[in-house]
Amino acid sequence: MLKIKNLHASIDGKAILKGLNLEINPGEVHAIMGPNGAGKSTLASVLAGHESYEITEGEILFEGKDLTALPIEDRAREGLFLAFQYPVEIPGVSNVNFLKTALNEIREYAGLKPLSAKDFLQLVKEKSALVELDSSLATRSVNEGFSGGEKKRNEIFQMAMLNPKLAILDETDSGLDIDALRIVASGVNALKTKENATLVITHYQRLLDYIVPDFVHVLFDGRIVKTGGKDLALELEEKGYDWIKAEHA
Amino acid sequence: MKNEGRGSLIEFQQQLVPTNLQLPDSILSKANQDIQRLADFPTTKSEDFRYTRLIRLNKLQLQTEKSFAPPLVNIAPTTEGIQIVFENGQLVSVVGQHEGVTVQSAQDVPQSQWLACEYKGFVQAMNAVNAQGGVSIEISKQVAVPTSITIIQRWSGKSQAVLLHHQIVLHAFASAHIEWIHEGRAEESFQNLLLDCFLAEGSQLKMDKLQTQEGNSFSFCTERIYQKKQSSFAINTLTFNAFFTRNDLEIFGQEEGTESKMYGVFMGEENNHIDNHTTMNHMAPHSTSNELYKGVLKGKASGVFYGKINVFKDAQKTNAFQSNRNLLLSDDASVNAKPALEIYADDVKCSHGSTTGQLDQQALFFLRARGISESKATDMLIKGFMAEIVGAVKSSHIQEALQTLLG
Structure with a gap:
């Protein structure tokens, strides 16, 4: 589904990703862990198409298509979803209108008709329940006045509505208490199918107790330096990142 | 000798006909004197027109004959409310009525019933000297007008001069909602509209003012609001795509406990110029004012x-409380913002702030990352930016018009 080969990316001339390789297949859950500044969030931003980053080398194929050639919105329409580490507040734009526009733009790209108002509302009802999002939050402005936990649940609600092929969760656990974490994780798990895949980016092993990965990768200095199963996360939790740093210094 | 770099106000004013309103003689003579004394249009050195160049007005060749309004077209009589229509300054229809509401042509207002005492600056002086009609609306004591009173100003053709003076009087504890709709399609024309509102004790006036303008004409629009004890006034000023619009809104909170709300959005493109000047005078204790203006400018506006x-x-x-926020959507768009506070009382709460910036790039990225095209995402953010004010507009007519204007 996703093939990243020898990816180099920089921001303002500073190299962040330095030859990253990663392959994700349908039905898989991957986790990327790593110390601060390793390039985890950069990878998420580059995949989503953030224009501040420049790809200097390498390629990203999504379902065989060159992702780097696509504008931000087309990547989303192709089925890529980024759950933001810091969801943006957009005053004056209602959550529901925003989602309706997004969903219909994605459907149009796929050659589908816009969803009827009735079907859309039914979908909102069903999917907001999944992350226990208060229905009043659906009509409020996007993320405005939402608590940290509500913002993250809103991200997963959007993911549920848009039904992506590949979801990238960028530090979705940051700022969540244990209850919110459980809700978010169970939402993600409920959305998992054999056809879609998830890439979880996290600092801590904690989230991986709830969203169990098939693969754990350690990102360090812009490259994936170690890959293992879910046990690798536990090992990192116990030993920290110093031994990785020592190996690759 | 005339300075070539400046615009002659006197010459410009000579193109206009003397007013047909019966303003008090003292006001007329003072206004005439003011114009003679000023002689020229204020330059950008003057505080009031620092960012608005008036010299361009000199190029206007206005028709000296008062133009006849084109025949009335496409105005459906309202099924409710009161609708007053002007075509190029001519009062062409008044439809609807309500008990306790008196609507008359401004020409019929006797001298003693013109209530404003002071006419400041060349715009108001010119209006005093040259206004050709207007409408007078009076609402009796304790009458709550349940439906809107709509004043439509249509302006079309070429080289037209439209000068009108309206007066709205609310007696004690009366309440009303006014829609003031300006539809400009005129070329090389000049408009000077003056609206005075007198709010007696405990009265309430809500006003939605929509200005849309196509064509390269110059529009000056002044509102003077006089508020007595515990009266409440609220206006939403919505200005779209105006080649040249100067709005002056001045409120006089003359007695205790007044409430005043001034909301506004202005949106300009190409080489539009939109100037909003507001003055809030708190003259008595325990009064409140709330002001929020938002500007969106693209092109070279x-x-x-x-x-x-x-x-x-x-x-x-x-x-x-005063706040102004502006969004610049192009490198060539600009805005000049100046909040000014003069406070002579010592137990007050006042705040003001002004910000000007570009579209939130992170928000744009977020929307696009959800599959929304860049242009649609931009539109959503602009609408979101204005939502606070657009949402405050009660008028369904104007809401509909706004949906069209905002796409």
């Missing part, structure tokens, strides 16, 4: 926001 708050010595316990 320029905008001005000047917001003055005067708190008089006796106006203790005044709460005055």
Whole structure:
């Protein structure tokens, strides 16, 4: 589904990703862990198409298509979803209108008709329940006045509505208490199918107790330096990142 | 000798016909003197027109004959409310009525019933000397007008001069909602509209003012609001795509406990110029004012926001809040914003702030990352930016018009 080969990316001339390789297949859950500044969030931003980053080398194929050639919105329409580490507040734009526009733009790209108002509302009802999002939050402005936990649940609600092929969760656990974490994780798990895949980016092993990965990768200095199963996360939790740093210094 | 760099106000004014309104003689003679004394249009050295160049007015060749309005077309009689229509300054229809509401042509207002005492600056002086009609609306004591009173100003053709003076009087504890709709399609024309509102004790006036303008004409629009004890006034000023629009809104909170709300959005493109000047005078204790103006400018459009708050010595316990936010969507768009506070009372709460910036790039990225095209995402953010004010508009007519204007 996703093939990243020898990816180099920089921001303002500073190299962040330095030859990253990663392959994700349908039905898989991957986790990327790593110390601060390793390039985890950069990878998420580059995949989503953030224009501040420049790809200097390498390629990203999504379902065989060159992702780097696509504008931000087309990547989303192709089925890529980024759950933001810091969801943006957009005053004056209602959550529901925003989602309706997004969903219909994605459907149009796929050659589908816009969803009827009735079907859309039914979908909102069903999917907001999944992350226990208060229905009043659906009509409020996007993320405005939402608590940290509500913002993250809103991200997963959007993911549920848009039904992506590949979801990238960028530090979705940051700022969540244990209850919110459980809700978010169970939402993600409920959305998992054999056809879609998830890439979880996290600092801590904690989230991986709830969203169990098939693969754990350690990102360090812009490259994936170690890959293992879910046990690798536990090992990192116990030993920290110093031994990785020592190996690759 | 005339300075070539300046615009002659006297020459310009000679193109206009003397007023047909019966303003008090003292006002007329003072206004005439003011024009003679000024002689030229104010330059950008003057505080009031620092960012608005008036010299361009000199190029206008206005028709000296009062133009006849084109025949009335496409105005459906309202099924409810009162609708007053002007075509190029001619009062062409008044439809609807309500008990306790008196609507008459401004020409019929006797001298003693023109209530404003002071006409400041060349715009108001010119209006005093040259206004050709207008409408007078009077609402009797304790009458709550349940439906809207709509004033439509249509302006079309070429080289037209439209000068009108309207007066709205609310007697004690009366309440009303006014829609003031300006539809400009005129070329090389000049408009000077003056609206005076007198709010007696405990009265309430809500106003939605929509200005849309196509064509390269110059529009000056002044509102003077006089508020007595515990009256409440609220206006939403919505200005779209104006080649040249100068709005002056001045509120006089003359007695205790007045409430005033001034909301506005202005949106300009190409080489539009939109200038909003507001003045809030807190003259008595325990009054509140709330002001929020938002500007969106693209192309080479320029905008001005000047917001003055005067708190008089006796106006203790005044709460005055002012905020201006502008969004510039191109490198060539500009805005000049100046909040100005003069406070002579010592127990007041006043705040003001002005910000100008670009579209939130992170928000744009977020929307696009959800599959929304860049242009649609931009539109959503602009609408979101204005939502606070657009949402405050009660008028369904104007809401509909706004949906079209905002796409």
